[in-house]
Amino acid sequence: MTAGSDPSSSPGSSSPDSSPASRSAASTGLLTPPEPEPAASAGPAIRPPVTRNGVQLTLTALFGVVAVVLSVWRLDLEPAELTDAFGDLGRLLKRMWPPVFDDPGRIAELALETLLIALIGTVFAAVLSAPLALLAARNTAPNRAVQAVARGIITFCRAVPDLVFAVLFVRAMGIGVLPGIMALAVHSVGMLGKLFADAIEESSPDPREAVRSTGAGPLRELVSGVLPQVVPSWIATFIYRIDINLRTSVVLGYVGAGGIGFALKDSLSGLVYDKALGLVTAILVIIIAMELLSVVLRRVLLSPPRGDRTGRTAPRDPVKVSAPWTNERITRAVSSTLLAATFVYGFVLLKVDLRELLTSIGDIFQVGTRLIPPNFTLAGWKLFGAVVETVAIGVVATAVGFVLSIPFGLLSARTVSPNRVVYAVARTLIVVIRAIPELILAVVFVVAFGLGPLAGACALAIASIGFLGKLVADAAEEIDLGPVEAVRAVGGGWWAQLFSAVLPQLVPALIGNTLYMLDVNIRHSTILGIVGAGGVGFLLFESIRTVNYEFAGGIILIVFVIVFAVERLSGWIRSKVI
Template identity: 60%
Template sequence: MSVLTPFRATTSTNEPRSIGRRPLATLWIVAAIGVLASAAYIDFAPATLLGGLDSMGGLLERMMPPRLDDPGRIWVLALETLLMAVLGTVLAAIVSVPIAFLAARNTTPHPMLYRASRGFITFCRAMPDLLFAVLFVRALGIGVLPGVLALALHSIGMLGKLFADAIEQTDAGPREAVRSTGVGYIREMINAVLPQVVPSFMANFVYRIDINLRTSVVLGFVGAGGIGFALQDALRGLVYPRALGIVCVILVIIAAMELVAIVVRRALLTPSAAHPGRERVSRIVFSATVVGATLAALVTLRIDPRDLVTWVGPSLEVFTRLIPPDFTAVGDELVDAVLQTLAIGVVATAVGAVLSLPFGILAARNVSPNLAVYTAARSIILAVRAIPELILAVIFVAAIGLGPIAGACALAVASIGFLGKLVADAVEEVDPGPLEAVQAVGGGWWKTLLAAVVPQAIPSVVGSTLYLLDVNIRTSTILGVVGAGGVGFLLFEAVRTLNFEFAGAIVIVVFVIVYVIERISGWIRSRVV
């Protein structure tokens, strides 16, 4: 299963993919040099993470027992967070569908429209959602609307790309048949292309709601609504038991949403021969639920539908103040922050990969020693995935102090949830033939794992790790908002002090970093996977 298109159908093959020895050896050498240099730059030692975990354990002791001083308000904020995620995703999907048709090579009316659409999608994907939230809060004030708009704009980057990729993979036959009847471009797209991509669109929509729920939790840290504001307030006041109580509420919501997403995806994408009409009914029910949730979000969040249009003017006024960027203010401080951002992402990915492999292997149903181990490993991965990276960063900052080490530790732990699941999925998809062959000659668990499982899973694991590097560097650009190192602190301070020209320079630097890393990691994946 591709990590970039999680819901694309996969085909099994009896011949495992392989990586050439020379590209793989070169990759390991470059990776080792990069990790050592990054660790040295931020003074990260192998024992640092263990020390950080010990300190975090002490912090958790001070947080016990968790409590909710005002449960009614907390659950209202939790509902607000969930509805922000839903509304932001709905708005992104509405915009992404027409953009995707313009950004797909086989449906775009003109090459210029293709390049412009792809450029806009790339911009939305490369800019961190928290950065959008900071700018929208400055333009529109504190509240849920900036959070919804930030989620929507950033989500276009993912949904637009996945929607366009799905359109490019459609069968040309139906289009030719519809075109032969003499209908126009729009009718051709609606009648011949859209029916083929609806399942992919719906699946990725559900997946994006899951992602946006995690993101919306932390938008409150910059005043963009949701339960994150209450959590930040508790941590800032050092009321740790209340903070842990809020974190527990967040974990329950995210875990429940993930289970709901699994059920919804199965209902939408699993055809039933015994009940051929069930899939259509599921889609109708799903669509009605989305419409109902959207209306509920507008009412509950007190968002006037006109606000979804009138935000453009004030926001453009703030965004245009970022231009022209003031690169004369770029000095050693910004260079150091940028290098910190890169180092945090590299170190966190390396440590996270080492931590994720055992959890991922034990969480694979086909190789886990027993059901108890499998359940425990899956539960740990699910629990870690339910904690947003920024919350982990806040906890590590409180435990071991300000700086990039806290950011690296937070992302390393978060990687267990992200990469551990992908490793488990990769192991479960290996060809069972080699496993059975090793077991037939008396090979034990370790022999089967090393001889039959690992060689098949390596290509997918390498690709997933490179994608994790992309994600971690993207995330590390905003960890400075909570004092966990990187360029985010400078950006937040520049916006807070109305130094928009300098903020514009930082925005461009962040965009370039994320875009270049995304291209490099994509190129490496295409070469070695």
């Protein structure tokens, strides 16, 4: 088990006493009494024992490095080309500057429309996800078959990118905001359903048991025993998803699904770059505003309770027995009323027709059936090349993000950053990078570098730095400071503290998040093709545009398999590391 499975120790296993490594492995593995060791200077080198886990992880890491090298080679990324590209980008930015807001009223209207699409789509997704999550959670599912089906639906929704749904829905229902809303809703079920179900699985069984012991039935048991426990986590997930969907909804217009994206596409293809920068600025403003709003909402709705004073929590009126208006209750009432009002207002403003929603289900179903049976042969080897390119873009972007996010993240962690100025600069940079949707980056890079995978890889790489950087920073701020103090106590400097106390604690989070990032990047790189930034997306959108649904079905199936495989692989690696 321990030494035999490791190819590197095979010489040692043939002649047991020749290799120090094999001896230490054997003695730890088999619990034999320790052999008398010679004096210190002549003793064998002390090495960690070779374990099966260690070998598997080393091989996986090697595999990862090989994958990155192959991906770089596949995308023909050369230093000269990169420096050229940055020159192009500079020239483009010069032509964009200064931004022009030629019709502020129209821009504001489009921005509002974009925001409402994201909001309504997320609300729909939450409504669909709640029952689905109850069916998919281990502890609330009626039986294993239902659980497996519910999990399957959730995985499918997550594996098919939102823009693919958008293109299909536009095809089925025609151009408009409704296909955009539905695309966001269906794809978001993939994340909301999973996280909602996880929250249910983490809830305590005790209150449920108490409710059951009062004689309540299964439904009341769920509503009174489980729901109150998971609501805070569900709200946090919901708010987070609105943020994500807002970033997607700004590009929905690219496929005719409403929002500000169409105007952006229009001004870029009309080479009106200053106007495009105006639109991009407007997009950044709404995204940052939404981010601030969600920070406030999260703090207000999810903050732990303050210690209450006796008497303040007594009922206002002993006859009506209604709750007193505490600050918490007021904010909760105000924010839920606002959400409901905005939702209704959005329905009216966007002229969403619920009947149309119902009739469109038939159209969508029809398009869905035309994807089957999938056909892989139409583009021949071009399809294979495009799939490889998609994966390569995801791998390279993740690798770049991984390498650069470590310094970025560490410098923007309050506990690690050498001083306040560095901390502030690094944090701000991460916030700004995170605010830019990766498809907007891709759009700009395509204009600067021309069509091709370089634009897509750069866009995803930059987005990855922002995303991973923030996660690294958050993880670094949560580490146990005891070991840092211990290293300082033995006289270690900043670098020693970093390598001996900080980084070892960050490894699990870093690996877990990087694998998650790979998962996200591969999914995103399948839709980069829509803006001409490489990958299988171009073929996919072309095939839908030219009504080759079977071929589109084949591509969607391939994307699904790749995303699923990456998810399983990352799950396996995470279970080994953490």
